[in-house]
Amino acid sequence: xxxxxxxxxxxxYFDRTSLDRSIVRIDILEPRILKGGDPERMKGTLRGNRFRxxxxxxxxxxxxxxxxxxxxxxxxMDGYFVYAPEETTPEGNARVLIQFGNDHRLSYNSxxxxxxxxxxxxxxxxxNELGIGPDALDPELDFTRFREILTxxxxxxxxxxxxxxxxxxxxxxxxDEILFQARIHPITDVSTLEADRLKALYTSIRKVLRSAIGxxxxxxRFPKRYLLPHRHPEGRCPICGTMLQTVKLSGRTGYYCxxxxxx
DNA sequence: ACATTGACCTGAGAGC
DNA sequence: TGCTCTCAGGTCAATG
Numbered sequence: 097x098x099x100x101x102x103x104x105x106x107x108x109y110f111d112r113t114s115l116d117r118s119i120v121r122i123d124i125l126e127p128r129i130l131k132g133g134d135p136e137r138m139k140g141t142l143r144g145n146r147f148r149x150x151x152x153x154x155x156x157x158x159x160x161x162x163x164x165x166x167x168x169x170x171x172x173m174d175g176y177f178v179y180a181p182e183e184t185t186p187e188g189n190a191r192v193l194i195q196f197g198n199d200h201r202l203s204y205n206s207x208x209x210x211x212x213x214x215x216x217x218x219x220x221x222x223x224n225e226l227g228i229g230p231d232a233l234d235p236e237l238d239f240t241r242f243r244e245i246l247t248x249x250x251x252x253x254x255x256x257x258x259x260x261x262x263x264x265x266x267x268x269x270x271x272d273e274i275l276f277q278a279r280i281h282p283i284t285d286v287s288t289l290e291a292d293r294l295k296a297l298y299t300s301i302r303k304v305l306r307s308a309i310g311x312x313x314x315x316x317r318f319p320k321r322y323l324l325p326h327r328h329p330e331g332r333c334p335i336c337g338t339m340l341q342t343v344k345l346s347g348r349t350g351y352y353c354x355x356x357x358x359x
Numbered sequence: 360a361c362a363t364t365g366a367c368c369t370g371a372g373a374g375c
Numbered sequence: 376t377g378c379t380c381t382c383a384g385g386t387c388a389a390t391g
Contacts, residue, residue, distance in 0.1 A: 128368095155385075170386085171385090172384080172385060173383075173385055173386095174384085189369095206368095207368085207369060208369050209367085209368050210368060210369090212386090249362095250361085251362060255362085260385085267385065268383090346364075348385095349382085349383080
């Protein structure tokens with residue numbers, strides 16, 4: 097479930113494997129993965145070109161080339177890269193192979209086909225067109241700006257912080273951790289949050305996402321006092337031992353501690 | 360204009 | 376055994 101921290105890991109992986117290499121061939125094993133669905137344009141853009149830089153915004157990863165448009169990677173719920181020698185057999189969920197001149201290739205893998213690879217004139221234009229909000233870890237996103245974004249919204253807090261038009265990068269899983277650490281019940285209407293609760297929410301967003309990156313977005317390495325290692329039907333609150341409860345919001349299952357997160 | 364719901368996609372696991 | 380149902384979850388179109 098690639099959310100902001102997971103996509104950040106994919107960016108770092110891409111940067112240390114795939115920058116500054118000549119691209120010699122593209123194999124599009126599953127054309128449906130292309131946003132806009134134009135395999136020839138994708139191939140024509142990449143062939144003979146080189147990736148020179150990347151930038152991440154929320155769950156989107158943009159890769160800039162020597163010339164032409166940018167490549168946009170979105171990982172859906174199970175997308176990931178694999179960089180390997182070209183003689184190795186691609187995994188069954190490989191969707192696009194980018195072959196480099198050094199006899200290695202980058203594979204974009206995704207079982208469920210919810211990820212997409214597309215083209216964009218630039219990150220800013222692309223994000224503007226989709227109406228994506230500021231990255232949840234953007235240094236310029238201070239508390240004042242955060243509060244402005246939530247002002248006037250009237251919905252349970254969880255879908256609000258998951259809405260990429262408000263903030264970019266938070267998905268179902270990290271939203272649970274963020275609300276757990278802020279001690280806010282997921283169903284609480286944002287319009288009813290007092291200033292100190294809002295501040296706690298803001299602080300929790302930044303802390304959870306930053307620390308998740310620090311743990312390489314690997315839940316197995318998270319502290320035991322975090323919610324995510326216990327986020328399953330038999331899980332108990334790591335603070336008070338209460339059985340975690342679930343609530344369905346906008347079709348997504350949320351886990352929370354009924355004792356520590358009061359409505 | 361805003362908020363909410365369901366479809367998309369695939370495999371795992373449960374229930375009959 | 377084998378069918379059907381539900382679930383996971385990010386987006387986006389359609390509905391409220």
